[in-house]
Amino acid sequence: MITFSSVSKTFEDGTEGLKSLDFRIREGEFFVLIGPSGCGKTTALKMINRLIEPTTGEIRIRDREVHTFNIHELRWNIGYVLQQIALFPHLTVAENIAVVPEMRRWSKERIRKRVDELLDMVGLEPSVFRGRKPAELSGGQQQRIGVVRALAGDPEMIVMDEPFSALDPITREQLQQDIRNLQQEIRKTVVFVTHDMDEAMALGDRVCLMRQGEAVQIDTPQNLITRPVNSFVRQFIGDRKTAWLTAVDVMMEPADPYLTTEERLAEAEGRGPVRLPLYVRDQQGHLKGEWNGHSLKTDILAIENDTKLRDAVRLFQEADREVLPVVKGNRLVGVLSYRSIVSYLEKSSREGEVGSV
Ligand SMILES: Nc1ncnc2c1ncn2[C@@H]1O[C@H](COP(=O)(O)OP(=O)(O)OP(=O)(O)O)[C@@H](O)[C@H]1O
Ligand SMILES: [Mg+2]
Incomplete structure (x- = not known):
């Protein structure tokens, strides 16, 4: 949908905003640009709607070079939320929202x-808010309008430049949920x-x-955590393993993990004391x-496959269990042990210490 090919930007004063x-x-993808201040995020974003021109390289939208679009059409087709909210102070909320639709006649x-539909969408009652001026809104409400x-x-x-940075954590989480x-x-590319x-x-x-005008790693959140390409990524990700990894990332899928039929229940009886629950x-x-060796206990606790490790740890502690089955919906997909979570986290924090670029 949007392609950057060897895009660089050197500003007039010689600053290299983007290298390559x-x-x-x-x-339909939700694509996030992240990195330390000054690494070129805003510069890259503004190139998509041609607020900044690249020095070298090419940007394409649907395989068309951005210069081949009529500039107005290009900009109307790309919703833009600026790093600083910039509502027109003398226009009402409704008029602010209507700017592009008006231009599109x-x-x-x-x-x-x-x-009204949009105000509803972000939980602002149209009859209350459509006639207000930006100065009569809280910061969070202004951002929603933005x-x-x-x-x-x-x-x-839609391109958005730190749209939620000025908000308190609760409003911010709410808006993140809204936008997601x-x-x-609506399946827009963001x-x-x-x-x-x-x-x-x-x-x-x-x-x-x-970092410094270059992409260091482009990956799913999961892979950034589990497969950082170097220590810069590791440091930037920080200690987020328990918050973002899920049961599936750590669970075991033993070759013969489960009994599937009545016959095999009988088979299990011959195994003596079982170490892993069956x-x-x-x-x-x-x-x-x-199966406890004698009978089938049907009322058992299971962990959903997308349970975050942080919550899984709590479940283990509350249930006072060493091992729990992992399910996706009703389907049994693996086995998770408390010890495997602990050793996984220990192992990955050791890797973090020795890693270097
Ligand atoms: N018009 C300009 N002239 C000269 N240098 C510029 C110009 N605009 C941006 N830069 C420089 O280009 C680099 C990238 O800037 P950019 O605004 O893209 O960073 P950013 O990643 O968005 O940072 P932040 O997180 O602070 O918003 C910075 O070093 C910045 O000082
Ligand atoms: Mg910026």
Whole structure:
């Protein structure tokens, strides 16, 4: 959808904003740019709608070089949320949202409906908010308007530059949830800049970690945590393993983990004391219970596959168990032991200490 090929930018004063940036953002993807201050995030973003021109290299949207688009059409087609919220102070909320639809010459009726729909979408009651001026809104409300204004003209893509940076953690989390839901509903391609790794992890399908005008690693949040390419990535990710990894990342899938049929229950009786609990599943793979050597206990605790390690640890402690089955829906997919979580975390923190670039 959006492709950067060897894009560089040297500003007039000689500052190298971008050195050689390459990536391809897929249609409908939530793509996050992250990195230390000054690494080139805003510069890269502004190149998509041609607020900054590259010195060398090429940017394509749907395989068309950005210069071949009419500049107005290009910008109307890309919703833009700026790093500093910039609502027009003398316009009402409704008028602020309607700027692009007006330019696109939508009918009054269509614009009115769109404004109300968008206000609803971010939990602001239209009858209360549409007539207010920006100065009569809280910071969080202004940011919400900034976000929906970018969506108003029904653009194909949305680029957002640290839209939530000025917010308190609770409002911020709320808006992250909003924008993620919104994106899943409307399936727009989103390019999102942040310097907050937790935000990047929560939102990104893929995250591009930048340093000094270059992309260091472009990967899923999961892979950034489990397979950092160097110590810069490791340091930037920090200690997020328990917060972001899930049961699936650490669980075991033993070769013969479960009993599947009645016959094999009988087989198990001959094994003597079992060390791993024997979980029983039916032909469809659904967890039926735990075999204790004598009988099948059906009322057992299981961990959902997407449970974060942090929460899994708590479950183990509350349940006072060493091993728990992992399920996806009802299906038994693996076995997770408390000890394997602990040793996984120990091992990966040791790797973090010896790693270097
Ligand atoms: N117009 C300009 N002239 C000269 N240098 C510039 C210009 N705009 C940006 N830069 C420099 O280019 C580099 C990248 O800037 P950019 O704004 O893209 O960083 P950023 O990653 O968005 O940082 P932040 O997280 O602080 O917003 C910085 O060193 C910055 O000082
Ligand atoms: Mg910036």
